[in-house]
Amino acid sequence: DAKTTQPPSMDCAEGRAANLPCNHSTISGNEYVYWYRQIHSQGPQYIIHGLKNNETNEMASLIITEDRKSSTLILPHATLRDTAVYYCIVRRNNAGNMLTFGGGTRLMVKP
Amino acid sequence: NAGVTQTPKFQVLKTGQSMTLQCAQDMNHEYMSWYRQDPGMGLRLIHYSVGAGITDQGEVPNGYNVSRSTTEDFPLRLLSAAPSQTSVYFCASRPWGDNEKLFFGSGTQLSVL
DSSP: OOOOBOOSEEEEETTSOEEEEEEOTTOOTTEEEEEEEEOTTSOOEEEEEESSSOEEOSSOEEEEOTTSSEEEEEETTOOGGGOEEEEEEEEETTOSSOOOOOOOEEEEEEO | OOOEEEEOSEEEEOTTOOEEEEEEESSOOSEEEEEEEOTTOOEEEEEEEEETTEEEEOSOOTTEEEOOSSSSBOOEEESSOOGGGOEEEEEEEEOSSSSOOOEEOOOEEEEEO
């Protein structure tokens, strides 16, 4: 799996968009970008994933650069409940083993 | 569906004691795994299974045993607990398919004194 780099922490004002960056410059052509989040004391929660096209679901949007070396997770209207650690993971499907998680970005949404 | 169920939620052990953390899922998922999370850190993979009767080691397997006799259950055994195993343990599962969308349990907080 390709290595990812995320800022350790970020702040966002409630109601504003939260833009969480992830660098994955060594990504391979068949590797997807996955985002999970972990709210304090809970198990991680899947958010979204994509290969090369931008993706949107009810939780967030994922923007992947054309060269696929970086991506941004966007929470369009952050709420206090979005305060969590966000993990960016790069991986090909059905790689045979299980996802490995790095340190992630601790997002603090402030009133 | 209950999803992924872990028991117990909290456990305190003395050094050298043994115990089993239980994990069950009712989604008929082939893949199951155990992670540990130490304070302020990400998750580290302990063991995983790609189906009944098949298990493999993750990043930090030492001190832990697993078995997968059924699709539903994937227990994690600590044979002789050590203070270094104090952590929060998460079980996760996913179906065979074309994505890596994991479903996690709510965790077991383990303290070894």
